[in-house]
Amino acid sequence: MIHNFCTCNSQMCKTCILQNIEDLKKHIKEYPDDVKSKQILQKLEKRYKNIYVIGKTNYIIDRQIGSGEDGIIYIVKDKDGKEYIIKKIFKETSERKILEAIEKCDNVNKILGYSKEYLAILLDYVNGITLETFLSIQEPLSELNFWHLINQLVDGLYCIHSLKYNHLDLHPNNIMIVKDDKTGMYDLVIIDFGRSQKIHTDKDRYKDIVCLFRVFAELYDKVNDRSDIIKEVHKLIDLCIKKQQIFFTKGKPLEDNGLDEINSIKKDITTHVSTKFIEFIDIFLTLCYGISDSKFKNSKSKRKSKRKSKRKSKRKSKRKSKQKSKQNLYI
Numbered sequence: 001m002i003h004n005f006c007t008c009n010s011q012m013c014k015t016c017i018l019q020n021i022e023d024l025k026k027h028i029k030e031y032p033d034d035v036k037s038k039q040i041l042q043k044l045e046k047r048y049k050n051i052y053v054i055g056k057t058n059y060i061i062d063r064q065i066g067s068g069e070d071g072i073i074y075i076v077k078d079k080d081g082k083e084y085i086i087k088k089i090f091k092e093t094s095e096r097k098i099l100e101a102i103e104k105c106d107n108v109n110k111i112l113g114y115s116k117e118y119l120a121i122l123l124d125y126v127n128g129i130t131l132e133t134f135l136s137i138q139e140p141l142s143e144l145n146f147w148h149l150i151n152q153l154v155d156g157l158y159c160i161h162s163l164k165y166n167h168l169d170l171h172p173n174n175i176m177i178v179k180d181d182k183t184g185m186y187d188l189v190i191i192d193f194g195r196s197q198k199i200h201t202d203k204d205r206y207k208d209i210v211c212l213f214r215v216f217a218e219l220y221d222k223v224n225d226r227s228d229i230i231k232e233v234h235k236l237i238d239l240c241i242k243k244q245q246i247f248f249t250k251g252k253p254l255e256d257n258g259l260d261e262i263n264s265i266k267k268d269i270t271t272h273v274s275t276k277f278i279e280f281i282d283i284f285l286t287l288c289y290g291i292s293d294s295k296f297k298n299s300k301s302k303r304k305s306k307r308k309s310k311r312k313s314k315r316k317s318k319r320k321s322k323q324k325s326k327q328n329l330y331i
């Protein structure tokens, strides 16, 4: 086909395709019985519709892989066949702005572009499976891989929170897992920031933290050879999940019961897990027990000093009884 205003004639050039469409239409007008041209026209029209221009690059839809409340998810390709994701949203949301604000966080889906015209967010394609699928696969998880996944989730979430955003929809379908075939290790990427919002207080981090605990518990079930430390951390997380359920059903902060057990396990594991993970646990506890951070620390130090004075009085009474028995010897 010859056309006037673009000469690249690339399969991905919208201008060329449009010109070809116009030429074909003229041709069909002259030769209405030309079935082949009509079929080509249909194909070209579909191709034209499936090409998104974002920035200076053209992407063509390859296939649809998801659809949700907020939009449709497509795998698209550039002219070299490299794959990307386009999330075509139904209405303008803050997702794009939030993705841009957190783009330097590791383990978070990277935004590559946006088109206001198509309401389309261009994202890095994560070539893996969702955590939901991963959990359903009957394949055990090594403890090393387990911690690798948890640490990535903790790091990603921590980074998002430190930039004053939360996720608010953290579940196994919004977490992708990618296997590195060379090392056998799994990498993790947090996706879908459609519900994400600005954080104002630690209270706004609570929902994400509870979801983190749930992911922990689900992944733990896949670990077959468990060390004492992982069992201890699991016990703590399990207690936290139970406390959270009571907290929600009661609708008011928990009384001090159970906090000592949690704190004593926490003391055992502190040196074995990341400080960010411990911080998440502390935020959870301060909110669940309805005590401010300083009060929480105070209550910890109160308990510490209580224990200290207990030990002191024990030593004192021991000394006294020793003295008594010594005295008895002289009687």
Ligand SMILES: Nc1ncnc2c1ncn2[C@@H]1O[C@H](COP(=O)(O)OP(=O)(O)OP(=O)(O)O)[C@@H](O)[C@H]1O
Residues within 6 Å of the ligand: 065, 066, 067, 068, 069, 070, 071, 072, 073, 085, 087, 109, 123, 124, 125, 126, 127, 128, 130, 173, 174, 176, 191, 192, 193, 194
């Ligand atoms: N960057 C990506 N790489 C690979 N797959 C992705 C990517 N983003 C999304 N997906 C796939 O598309 C699905 C839906 O994406 P996403 O959760 O962002 O959309 P959604 O409209 O919010 O859907 P839902 O309402 O189901 O949560 C994901 O569960 C995942 O399988």
Ligand SMILES: [Mg+2]
Residues within 6 Å of the ligand: 068, 173, 174, 192
């Ligand atoms: Mg989703």
